[in-house]
Amino acid sequence: MSFLPKPRLHHPELATNAVGLTRRDYEGAISTLCAGCGHDSISAAIVRACFDLSLPPHRIAKLSGIGCSSKTPTYFLGAAHGFNSVHGRMPSVLTGANLANRDLIYLGVSGDGDSASIGLGQFAHAVRRGVNMVYIVENNGVYGLTKGQFSATSDRGARSKKGVANTDAAIDLVGLALQLGATFVARSFSGDKTQLVPLIRAALQHPGAAFIDCISPCVQFNNHEGSTKSFDYVREHNEAVNRLDFITGRDEITAEYAPGDVEVVRQHDGSLLSLRKLAADYDPHDRTAALAYLQERSAAGEIVTGLLYVDPEPEELHTHLNTVAAPLNSLDEAALCPGAAALDRLNAALR
Amino acid sequence: MTGTARINDFVVRFANVNGSGSASANQLFARAILRMGVPATPRNIFPSNIQGLPTWYEVRVSEAGHLGARGGTDLMVAMNPQTWDQDVGAIVPGGYLFYDSTRPARRLRDDITVLGMPLTELCNAQYEDPRQRQIFKNIMYVGALSALLSIEAGVVEQLIAEQFRAKEKLIAANVHALRLGRTQALERFACPIGLRVQRAAAVGDRIFIDGNSAAALGAVYGGATVAAWYPITPSTSLAEAFARYCKRYRTEPETGRARYAIVQAEDELASIGMVIGAGWNGARAFTATSGPGISLMQEFLGLAYFAEIPAVIFDVQRAGPSTGMPTRTQQCDVTACAYASHGDTRHVLLFPEDPRECFEFGALAFDLADRLQTPVFVLLDLDIGMNERLCAPFAWDDARRMDRGKVMTAAALEAGREFGRYLDVDHDGIPYRTLPGTHPVRGAYFTRGTSRDEYARYTEDGAAYQRNMERLLRKFATAKQHVPRPLRRDAAEGAQFGAIYYGSTAPAMDEAASLLAARGTAIDLLRVRAFPFHDDVAAFIAEHDRVFVVEQNRDGQLRTLLINECEIDPAKLIRVVHYDGTPITARFIADAIGTSAEAAKIVPLRKAAP
Structure with a gap:
């Protein structure tokens, strides 16, 4: 980590976005993670995606659990409220926050230990409830803060830094998210910014449960020969099914692609996703086929990345609960308290 | 044999089979007595079972207004062959047994009056459908009891009409069964028996409701918008009542949409997590649970204490530890809630005595949680939570x-007011908070369970950690001024002894005090209604030679809290504990205090010298 304070001054010609902010306005405190940590690249990608979308930073709430990944919300979006909650329990805290005010964007950041081990239950239930959120797992397959134990996403047969082989089967969060009804499911790699930034942008615009599993090598404890989550290993086995060019506006796509290479997906809010196909017959709207494809490629030792599934007409928890349009935390006595007269009538019925 | 004669002062116990549809018939019986102006207090004694195991419903009729359990049964309505021996044995000498004589009775006592009526046979002759045979058998015994106890038939029929409003067919069928039972009883027995209900005016404007419903209603009035819960006896009906009241009172008229969100979570950890997330984001949120849920929530409760997030927890206590006795009552989560979580914590607790206070404290808890920015526990128990109880009507001031609490607004931030999330600007230990999304560039902060400084910046500096922990103590001291004060009731003449009690123990304690007064032992009473303890509590203890702490758990948990928090000499506080899972009775308290007080009175230390 660097211990020099970040300079507040920046280049006068630094580009501004539609809300008049520069990329620097989306940064947070200086990272205390190890130099070269994949997580810092993800933080940078989040900064980039929010800047690109011209989101007002204070309208985002960032929540996390415990662990290296869960520390990162301090390192981006300094003008947003953050909540570093309890190990494995970010999903419930995020769900509650979302219920209180449906107007903010909820960004949950977690790790493989936080979401696949201690918090597997909460991860599953937040996804199946369709909470409107972006849920990013910074997946390094290892416990960093406690110095190198395997996590539940470590592949069977992978070797730890001390040379011990993992004998437990790995939990695939992408497979789980697909099966549990997430309406946006992607996998990416912290070392591939061109793939990751558009995925985060698309997830931020998705009005439902959006999940991104981002493989993020741990330079300290899981970047060696024998690891299946090292930079080298992931680069060698990465098989992207598509390339996402996310377009915020509602204009038709004008970029030139070879015919048959691009699929345009119109989202519920009218925004468009343009997907450049890399795997010829991969259909990102077929949940069942996506699951089968993932299993098949995984058996072949490949790590499938890209936008794996998207439902253009997602439903979310507030739809299911039929809550009012105004945020619940903004309702006053007139909306909430039935008053003395109603109570008198109730008293009369209880005699 | 001639049975005991008692007017408006007796206990009827119904022994039924769980799932046989007896609950509504039994409730009809209790309500009819109330409608005649005589206080009646029902208690369900039920198994952790859906169908088949024994269940009892006990109604204490008391014109004098004693609402606590009494012990002993004057009239047993024995409808369950499984528990026959036990039920017959529970009748006080001179009491009565009413039973279904379709099958010959086994062993009977000769010191009770036995009233047999072939209910099954009568029912089978009337009805073809097995379900009807079952349901109407229950209504039939209510009819028979109305004759035996001289309950006005018109009152019962009126209640049936109200219950099945606009369903004429059901009204007629139920009234028919009721009259059948009544006629049969009048023909078979010399009615009424010695136990009688006589019209009185002892109910007044009081209402009849269970504590869980009342607490849920309090949450509606208190402005709760988010509820997250996991089903657990005996708290489930609280969450369900909240859903019911919300549907009635919180549906936006123009759109039909909900001004509330209720989530049945996957477990208690998620329930409290959602409550904390919602509280952090400015919604009033609560969960309802029982002991095992409290155990699971410990880590989160520590976070809410340390990160200072409002949350309300309704804990409807049952007998622990572990799964304990899920359908039996206790006050056994007092210390678990007061000191919930690892590390140094102290939490605000409220102890409602009846449904009226469940409503009041249910609403107040949200004000306290916001004002103090901390979890607030409302400690009910199964006895008041799941039983209907006569209580003062609910009241609300529309000006309220x-x-x-201290929420800094966008305007204040814009005006440049200094904001430090954990800065004690008013010297009451309570800092200001901001809600997410308030201001584009000011007031954002990071909430964490790790240590931080006054401006919410992460730090491992011991001095900053300690300053924060000290401030939390100041905040807890401030809480003393906000929570409901204890209520004191002194004996007519100067009393050497005091008794401290709380929650559902109240009616039994009140009655015990009059029993003791009649035996010549004067007791001053102090009903503790909240933790932290008001200074009046320590003052009360100081004024008495000995103070009995009456509660429903094994270890004397409130006593422990008193010793610990008020630094009282343990020898001064005498445990009176009742913890077999049944509600504490006046007789039990009077006997326990009486014996101890007598022993103390014989050789009063300060008068021992010649």
């Missing part, structure tokens, strides 16, 4: 406003 929610106390949202």
